[in-house]
Amino acid sequence: MTDAHTPNPSDWSKRIELAEQMIPLIGRLHREKNVVTSIFGRLLVNPSDIEIIKMHRYARRVMERELPLEDTLPVFQTLLELDLGTASIDVARLAVGYKKQGGDLRAYLEEQLADVIGTKDTEVQRDVVLYGFGRIGRLLARILVARETQGRGTRLRAVVVRKKCADDIVKRASLLRRDSIHGAFDGSITIDEDKDIIWANGTPIQMIYANSPEEVDYTAYGIQDAIVVDNTGVWRDRAGLSQHLKSKGASKVLLTAPGKGDIKNIVYGINHTDIEDSDEVLSAASCTTNAITPVLKAIDHRYGVEFGHVETVHSFTNDQNLIDNFHKGERRGRAATLNMVLTSTGAAKAVAKALPEFEGKLTGNAIRVPTPDVSMAVLNLTVKQDVDADEVNNYLRTVSLKSTLRQQINYIKSPEVVSNDFIGSTHAGIVDGLATIATGNHLVLYVWYDNEFGYSNQVIRIVEEIAGTRPRVYPPRRELSELD
Known part of the structure; x- marks a missing residue:
């Protein structure tokens, strides 16, 4: 037919x-x-x-x-x-x-x-430095290189790492060129070993070898007023991250993990307008917080959330063991590729840092599972009114298409999709409409997210916001209140 x-x-x-x-x-x-x-x-x-x-x-x-x-x-x-x-x-x-x-x-x-x-003629270009070059760092590099234009926007200038072997730059370039999950780099990568430069589609990326931020003088490489994106996770408090500000040529620091203490945790699309010119240290929160916060905001706006529980089914991460071995964390020492591992997540509490109205309303746990990428959050919510699954789905579909959250929330309704289908998604989270459950004032939502690439896109949106180079969207999108 x-x-x-x-x-x-x-x-x-x-x-x-x-x-x-x-x-x-x-x-x-x-x-x-x-x-x-x-x-x-x-x-x-x-x-x-x-x-x-x-x-x-x-x-x-x-x-x-x-x-x-x-x-x-x-x-x-x-x-x-x-x-x-x-x-x-x-x-x-x-x-x-x-x-x-x-x-x-x-x-x-x-x-x-x-x-x-x-x-x-009023636009500027801003230097960006990646401190660390792991999974998130390399994806950030790919996105920045793909978006680079002449004389405007954000420009990736350097990557700072510790030198691990004589041919370190060759191995770093190889990892940027080939990725087991996200595929080959879209373009050409060459190396200038004499100058420690990786050339990616015509963009020179200076490799800087240092053991600590204080050792680095970015101005020696022509880098000024740089935004340093720390994707190592070594420091998560203001004191540790402020070490970057001692490097000549660095002016802002963005952490790709939840920040501790008084550091603002930014989820782009939710509270990025809280960023002030005086903010020198910021956090991009976690992949899970980015995935669930936009959906929670949309649901709270329409239906009102009284309380809820977030269960994340999360792909294993680099800090887990391939085989059983000692690990300081509970259960995480068991083989990541052979077990479902029950562990904790701070994502539920972290939502309140971006949406204060959720303070004390959410609990959460996580199950690490034997997949390398793409995770799922199950939002088990009690709302302030009776809800209908079709009506909720239609609302979230509209939000994903027409609202200011369209880059954060996607919506799909297919009986055949599985986790691999969401590798490479640029959205923070994707609502699975067929899985939605609504009974009375009880609502269960399933949200997929590429915890690597989707999150990395959210990080870049914050970088562009800090740099003042974020593209304005045309035609303008509607606020949630305009969808009522």
Whole structure:
């Protein structure tokens, strides 16, 4: 039986031709104007012709029909003619809006994008340093390299590590080039061993070997006013992390783990507006906190959360043992690839650092399981009113498509998806609609998350916010209150 929305196979060549015309336009918009484009929120980052066609088909989730490539191609072409500044532009929404309004396309786009036209000369570039080069560090490097443009935005300048062997830089480059979970690096990597530089798609990444932050003088490498992203997890309090501020050329520190004490734990999309110019040390919280906090905020806004329990089913991490061996933590000494390991999580309590209204409302535990990436959080909530599963799902689907939380929350309703399907997701969390349970005022939600790549994207969003280089989103998204 033929799907009514399935295109006639005879027009496939035409669709390929249109998609091929878009590829250089997408590249030029990014390279020349620092403009990231998307189709209903799905980013177009070095897409193939087939990926572009699939994204236009994805539009059925939003508008109940496939988006014709003929509608979006003129938008891409006209955007390239405009004097745009840094922005994240949803080409699909502009195409649909223009289709309804009609008239002159350029005039329509100039009206919709008025706030970002002519702003290029006011934009800056900010240096970023990665302190540590483990799982998260290498993914951050991939994202930063992919987003780099000439003269604007964030720029990865250096990586600081301890030298472990004579050919350390060769091994570091190899780990950046090949990843067992996330695949090969998209591009070219070469090494200048004499100068300790890894070249990634034309970006020179200076490898700096040091045993402590105080040893590093970033200005010796031409690095100034740098944001240092500490992904080692060695220090989590203000005293420890402030060591980075003693390095010449460093001005801000962001920790890729929950911060202790009075350090602000930032979940982008939730409390990133709390970042002040005077903040020198910040935390990006944990992957689990990033996954569940946006969903909890959305549910609390609509239904009111009285209390709840968060159970995370989490992939094993580097701090666990491959085989049974001594570990200072309870149960974590047992073989990670052979056991489900019950352990604790601070994510439930950490939610309150981003959403103070959840103080004392959540408990949590974690089960580490024998998978290398992608985790799940089960939110067992008591809310202030009776709820219906379909209504909750429709609301969360709308939030994922139309709200200011669209980059944090995704929604899927498929009977066949499993954890591997979410590797590479840029969202903080993905609600599994088919698993939603609602009985009276009791609600259970299942939220998938790529605890490596999804979290790394959240970290980069904070880096861009600190740097003042975060792209403005067009057309603007709605606040949760506007969805009521």
